[in-house]
Amino acid sequence: MNFTFRRKRISGILTVVPANVRSFVEEMKNFNFPEARSLKLKEVMGFDKHRLVEPGVCISDLAVFGLEHLFSRGLLGPSDLDALILVTQSPDHFIPPTSNIIQGRLKLKSDMLCMDINQGCSGFIIGLVQAFLLLEQESIRKVAVVNADVLSRKTSPKDRNSYPLIGDAASITIVERDTEDSRIHANLKMDGTRNEILMIPAGGFRLPSTPETAVLNDVGDNNLRARDHLRMDGSAVFNFVQVEVPPLIEALLSQAGVPMNAVDYFFCHQPNRFMLQKLADKMRVPYAKMPSNVVENFGNSSGVTIPTVITFNMKERLLKEKLKVCLAGFGVGLTWCAMLLDLGFLDFNNIIEYQ
Amino acid sequence: MNRPEFYQRLAEILDVEEVKAEDTLKDFDEWDSLSVLSVLAMADSKYGIAIRAEEIRSVVTAADLAGLVEAKQK
Amino acid sequence: MKCIFRNKRVNAILSVVPGQESRFDDERSNYHLTEEKARRMKKMMGLDRHRVAPPGVCSSDLCVYGLQQLLNEGTLKKEEIGALLFVSQTPDYYLPPTSNVIQGRLGLGHDVICLDLNQGCAGFVIGLMQAFMLLDVMDAGKVVLLNGDTASKLVDKHNRVTYPLIGDAGSVTVIEHCAEENAVHLCLKMDGSRHRALIVPGGAFRMPSSPETLKLAEAEEGVVQSLEQIHMDGAAVFNFTLEDVPPQIEEVLSYSGNSRESIDYFLFHQPNQFILKQMADKMKIPQEKLPNNIVGIYGNSSSVSIPVNITHNCGKQLRNGALRVCLSGFGVGLTWGSMVMNLGPLATCRTVEYEAA
Numbered sequence: 001m002n003f004t005f006r007r008k009r010i011s012g013i014l015t016v017v018p019a020n021v022r023s024f025v026e027e028m029k030n031f032n033f034p035e036a037r038s039l040k041l042k043e044v045m046g047f048d049k050h051r052l053v054e055p056g057v058c059i060s061d062l063a064v065f066g067l068e069h070l071f072s073r074g075l076l077g078p079s080d081l082d083a084l085i086l087v088t089q090s091p092d093h094f095i096p097p098t099s100n101i102i103q104g105r106l107k108l109k110s111d112m113l114c115m116d117i118n119q120g121c122s123g124f125i126i127g128l129v130q131a132f133l134l135l136e137q138e139s140i141r142k143v144a145v146v147n148a149d150v151l152s153r154k155t156s157p158k159d160r161n162s163y164p165l166i167g168d169a170a171s172i173t174i175v176e177r178d179t180e181d182s183r184i185h186a187n188l189k190m191d192g193t194r195n196e197i198l199m200i201p202a203g204g205f206r207l208p209s210t211p212e213t214a215v216l217n218d219v220g221d222n223n224l225r226a227r228d229h230l231r232m233d234g235s236a237v238f239n240f241v242q243v244e245v246p247p248l249i250e251a252l253l254s255q256a257g258v259p260m261n262a263v264d265y266f267f268c269h270q271p272n273r274f275m276l277q278k279l280a281d282k283m284r285v286p287y288a289k290m291p292s293n294v295v296e297n298f299g300n301s302s303g304v305t306i307p308t309v310i311t312f313n314m315k316e317r318l319l320k321e322k323l324k325v326c327l328a329g330f331g332v333g334l335t336w337c338a339m340l341l342d343l344g345f346l347d348f349n350n351i352i353e354y355q
Numbered sequence: 356m357n358r359p360e361f362y363q364r365l366a367e368i369l370d371v372e373e374v375k376a377e378d379t380l381k382d383f384d385e386w387d388s389l390s391v392l393s394v395l396a397m398a399d400s401k402y403g404i405a406i407r408a409e410e411i412r413s414v415v416t417a418a419d420l421a422g423l424v425e426a427k428q429k
Numbered sequence: 430m431k432c433i434f435r436n437k438r439v440n441a442i443l444s445v446v447p448g449q450e451s452r453f454d455d456e457r458s459n460y461h462l463t464e465e466k467a468r469r470m471k472k473m474m475g476l477d478r479h480r481v482a483p484p485g486v487c488s489s490d491l492c493v494y495g496l497q498q499l500l501n502e503g504t505l506k507k508e509e510i511g512a513l514l515f516v517s518q519t520p521d522y523y524l525p526p527t528s529n530v531i532q533g534r535l536g537l538g539h540d541v542i543c544l545d546l547n548q549g550c551a552g553f554v555i556g557l558m559q560a561f562m563l564l565d566v567m568d569a570g571k572v573v574l575l576n577g578d579t580a581s582k583l584v585d586k587h588n589r590v591t592y593p594l595i596g597d598a599g600s601v602t603v604i605e606h607c608a609e610e611n612a613v614h615l616c617l618k619m620d621g622s623r624h625r626a627l628i629v630p631g632g633a634f635r636m637p638s639s640p641e642t643l644k645l646a647e648a649e650e651g652v653v654q655s656l657e658q659i660h661m662d663g664a665a666v667f668n669f670t671l672e673d674v675p676p677q678i679e680e681v682l683s684y685s686g687n688s689r690e691s692i693d694y695f696l697f698h699q700p701n702q703f704i705l706k707q708m709a710d711k712m713k714i715p716q717e718k719l720p721n722n723i724v725g726i727y728g729n730s731s732s733v734s735i736p737v738n739i740t741h742n743c744g745k746q747l748r749n750g751a752l753r754v755c756l757s758g759f760g761v762g763l764t765w766g767s768m769v770m771n772l773g774p775l776a777t778c779r780t781v782e783y784e785a786a
Contacts, residue, residue, distance in 0.1 A: 001511065001542045003566055058634045082430070089524040092635040095583070095659065096624045097547045100762045104621030113430050114619050114762070115555075118526045118545035126544070133562045137432045150634060154523070190543050192533030195525040204522040205487050205582060209638035228638075230524075333529040333543070370469075387466070387650075388590060389473055392667055396707045399671050408664035 002255060003186040005132040009178035010341075012075060012348040013318075015311040016066040016170040017051045017298055019353040024048055024164045031160040032222040038160065046273025046292070047164040050299030052152040057354075058092045059148035060101045062170035065354050067106055067144070075348050076174060078106060082140040083113040085130050087123035087147045087303055089332070090154070091116060102146070113140070120198070121269045121331025122188070123147050123303025124171070125339050128327075129186060131175040145173040147303040151230055154200055158216060158224035162232055165272055167299020170354075171307035174347070185256040187248055188337040197236045198332045202227040237331065238275055244336045245328060246283050252338045253326070260285070263340070264323040265314075269330055270294035270305035303329070310343075311351045318349040356402070356425050364401065365417060368393040376418040394420070404428055430617045431684060434561035438607040439772055440571070441504050442747075444740040444780040445495040445599040446480040446727055453477055453593050460589035460651055474594060475702025475721060479728030481581040482597040486783070488519045488577030489527050491599025493534055494783050496573065498601075500535075504776045505603055507535070511570020512542045512563050516552040516732055517577045518761070520545060531575070549627070550698045550760025551617075552576055552732025553600075554768050557756075558615055560604040574602040578731040583629055583659045589651035591659055594701055596728020599783075600736035603776075614685035616677050617766035626665040627761045631656035666760065670704055674759050675712045677767050681755065685769040689714055692769070693752040694743060698759055699723035699734040732758065739772075740780045747773035 024047045028038045042048070053062075063086070070076040086099040093101075099114035113134065119126045127145035134140045148170035155166045202213035213227040225231060253260060266285055268276060276292035283290075291313045294305050301308065306327055310318070317323075322344025330336040358376070366374040368390055369383045380386045391411055398406050404427040414420045453476045457467050470476065482491065492515065499505045515528035522530070528543035537543075542563070548555050553576050560572040577599035584591045631642035642656040654660060678695075682688060695718055697705060705721035708714075720742045723729070727737055735756055739747070746752060751773040759765040 001540050001567070005566075060635075090634050091547065093629050093633045094547075095518045095549060095629045096621075096627060096761045096763075100619060100621035100624045100764070102621065103619060104624050107622060110618045110620045111430060112619065113617060114621065114764075116547035118520065118524070118547065120524055133566065136562070136565060137430075139431050153634060153637070188542055189539045190529055190532060190541060191539050192525075192529035192531065192543065193536070195529045195533050199525055200523045203632075203638065204527075205519045205579060206489075206521040208582070209632065210643075211640060214638075332525050334525075335529070385466075385469070388663055389470060391664060392703060393473075395664055395667050396671070396703070399668075400707065400711060405668045405672055406664070407668070408662055411664060 001188050003129060005184040007178045007181060008132045008135055008175065008184060009182060010173055010343060010346065011176050012174040012346050013307050013311055014066050014070060014172045014348060015304065015308045015351040016062045016354050017351060018053045018057070018168055019355050020052055020054055021049050022052055027157065027164065030157050032158070033160060044274055046296050048296040050164070050167045051169065053150050053168045057150065059088050059090055059150055059170060060092050060098050060105065062354055063102050063146045063148050063172070064105050066170055066172045066352070069352055070172065079109055080142045081108060081112060081144050083134050083143040085115050085117060085127050085143060085145045087117045087119050087127040087145070088149055089118055089120050089302065090150045120302045122329030122333065122335040122337045124306040125186065125327055125329045125337045128175065128339065132184065135175065135177055141176060143175045145175055147171045147307060149302040149304060151302060154228065154230050156216065156225045156229040159229065161223055161234055162230055165295055165300045167301040169298060169301035169304040169308055171304050173307060182342055184339065184341040185252055186337065186339040187252045188335070189248060190333050190335045192333065194240070194334045197233045197240070197334060200228070200230050237271065240334060241275060241279060241330050242282055245279060245330050248336055249283065249326060249328060249338045252340055256340050258340060262324060263326045265325045266290040266328060267306055267309050267325055268328040270300055270309055271331070272300065311349055314349060318344050318346045356421065356428065358421055361421050361424070362417060364397055368397065374417050376416065378417045379415055380417060380420065398424055402428060432558070432615045434613040435610050436607055437561050437564050437604060437613065438611050439602060439775065440605050441499060441603040441776045442736050442740055442778050443495045443499055443601045444733065444737045445491045445783050446737070446780060447482045447486065447597055448782040448784060449483065450478050450480055456593065459587050462589060473703050475725045476593050477725040479596045480598065482579045486579070487521055488517045488579050488599055489521050489531055491597070491783050492575040492577040492601060493531055495599055495601040495781065496535060496575065498781060499603070505571070507537060509571045510537055510541055510573050511567050512572045513537065514544050514546060514556055514559055514572065514574045515577070516546045516548050516556040516575065518547060518549050518731060519579045519582065549731050549762070551758035551762065551764040551766045553735040554756055554758040554766040557604065557768065561613065564604065564606055571603055571605040574604060576600045576732045576736060578733055580659065580731055585645060585653045585655065585658060587653040590663065591661060594724055594729050596730040598727060598730035598733040598737055600733050602736060611771055613768060613770040614681055615766065615768045616681040616684060618677065619762050619764045621762065623665065623669065623763045626662040626669065626763060628660050629657060630660060667704060669763055670759055671707060671711060674708065674757060674765050677765055678712055678755065678757060681767040681769050687769055691753060692718070692755045695719040695755045695757070696735060696738050697757045699738055700729055700760070737780065740778050744778045747775045747778040750774055
């Protein structure tokens with residue numbers, strides 16, 4: 001589906017990452033592979049360190065920490081928030097929605113909308129689309145899009161396909177109306193026939209968690225996983241991204257009447273450096289314009305990687321300048337989407353650590 | 356508040372002939388979660404007040420309950 | 430939050446309930462209730478029968494069945510579907526989203542936008558709101574709103590406070606553009622500081638599933654539950670419903686320029702007959718205008734109770750004509766949302782029984 005939004009802007013982005021850093025070299029001993037082979041994989045894929053939450057830490061903890069940071073520094077007024085959109089796959093509870101828990105912990109007003117949307121890798125873009133939809137309503141003037149996931153807690157430490165890449169994080173993006181007649185173009189596609197490529201088989205209602213679903217099994221490639229754990233078909237994801245994402249971005253740019261070289265940066269979801277460099281090659285975009293350094297520094301935190309790549313790479317630049325950027329999300333669903341917008345003159349654009 | 360009228364209403368909820376001020380609520384056969392809801396409904400519709408779950412749990416006698424309602428009416 | 434939506438209408442509503450019906454009288458022995466207490470409970474809460482999905486049947490199955498019915502009957506065509514919303518508290522997985530799984534099962538096109546929203550009792554009203562907002566930015570196409578919950582999987586058979594009232598169901602609502610203004614007025618509030626009143630403490634990330642979280646305990650007499658089941662503070666929910674909802678009904682009536690007399694039906698979420706009667710009395714709404722019978726026929730199916738209320742009580746009227754209705758969903762969150770709209774005539778408005786493929 002194509003969308004065009006007018007007179008909306010992002011006014012600030014904050015990323016919250018756990019203070020706890022783990023490195024691939026430390027974790028290598030958990031895998032059933034010879035060290036030399038693992039180190040080779042590290043070079044090729046580009047893993048190094050990742051940020052993981054301590055046991056028991058949930059997304060509402062990260063989100064509340066981030067919002068309190070903004071409130072205490074006067075960057076956001078609690079009563080100014082008319083909506084809180086939480087995009088996550090790792091809620092605190094099945095009932096009630098985690099966005100209400102955050103609302104309660106921060107004592108936010110009752111005259112606001114709180115929504116939990118289940119989305120993964122495309123979650124930042126989908127959260128923004130939801131914010132833009134809400135801002136069309138007169139009673140909504142300021143929206144907080146909170147993307148957060150703690151999927152390391154559902155990833156097997158003995159699964160070398162997934163564990164080194166995974167990261168936990170949260171981001172808070174403030175979206176409001178723009179006085180300028182700015183245009184935002186977006187294109188979203190979804191293919192549910194391939195939904196099993198990225199999944200957690202047990203834990204929902206199709207297959208509830210039991211002691212059996214927690215048992216680690218060798219899935220045939222020397223990696224050990226339980227049905228409670230995240231399962232990713234790496235090569236299927238790679239093929240999907242190479243095939244579907246470039247045409248989507250081209251179609252988006254063409255629809256917006258913007259040539260590829262007019263885009264300052266491509267801020268993409270960060271599955272790993274290898275995949276992103278191959279994508280950049282295919283699209284003939286220089287690596288400098290498509291940063292791919294999030295996984296080796298923080299890990300892949302699903303929907304949060306896009307705000308992470310922005311805050312990590314751009315920092316104060318986006319406070320003083322305005323850039324034409326293309327966001328791209330792709331993964332769980334399967335979903336693939338892109339958004340073209342002017343981003344800049346932000347009130348804040350930084351990363352903080354959660355202790 | 357008209358206490359006799361309150362105790363009479365309580366007696367209807369608990370399906371007994373009468374309720375005395377010093378009666379312990381837990382001793383009534385029908386003092387269960389359903390009766391508690393009926394008391395909450397009565398508090399709202401007849402006395403215009405809301406009683407919290409914790410408050411109901413801390414009440415022992417019928418007189419305690421009447422006192423609780425009176426305090427909230429002020 | 431207050432909004433007005435224009436030029437949108439509901440075209441069809443189909444409720445899907447499990448085929449097997451269970452009776453309170455047959456289940457009574459699970460609750461260790463005396464005959465007298467059981468009689469009292471039945472009378473006060475308005476209990477009689479309810480529908481519970483068999484093991485292995487999920488909310489998405491009930492919704493897919495309903496959607497397939499509408500497609501088979503020609504009430505809806507696949508190519509007309511522009512967006513698919515799945516509103517539930519009982520999704521198939523943590524990931525992928527269940528709306529994508531449904532998209533795959535039905536072979537819907539890649540341009541369909543699929544969204545999973547976690548919502549409970551207010552989920553039909555919030556789902557309609559979402560559908561209206563999406564239609565505002567869609568040039569063509571319809572929105573399919575699926576509400577589905579199998580909350581029976583979150584309640585123990587021996588829990589006398591929750592199990593007799595629980596119901597499983599799914600619904601499919603088709604929403605489209607229309608030329609007429611057809612204004613819809615919405616008032617919505619949320620109070621997360623009271624979120625503990627309706628909660629499933631364990632099973633997700635705050636308290637992961639373990640042998641401990643699966644253990645059943647008797648919190649008080651007759652209230653048998655594990656940490657992975659619904660914990661309800663009955664008094665808190667009751668007070669909330671009586672204190673917060675009536676003022677919102679006044680607000681939405683006034684906002685939409687309506688009165689008790691100009692509304693044909695108040696179609697509310699159906700927690701139990703007792704609270705609905707109290708609400709009707711408090712708001713001085715005649716009992717005939719505020720149906721309270723759904724819990725005793727199908728059970729309380731969370732966000733689906735409003736569509737089940739609509740199809741069961743007003744199906745025939747809505748197939749043949751229009752009604753001005755006030756919908757209100759209240760509960761989990763805590764959230765309360767009310768909507769005034771003209772509804773009907775609908776291409777279909779009925780209840781069907783789920784049949785496994």
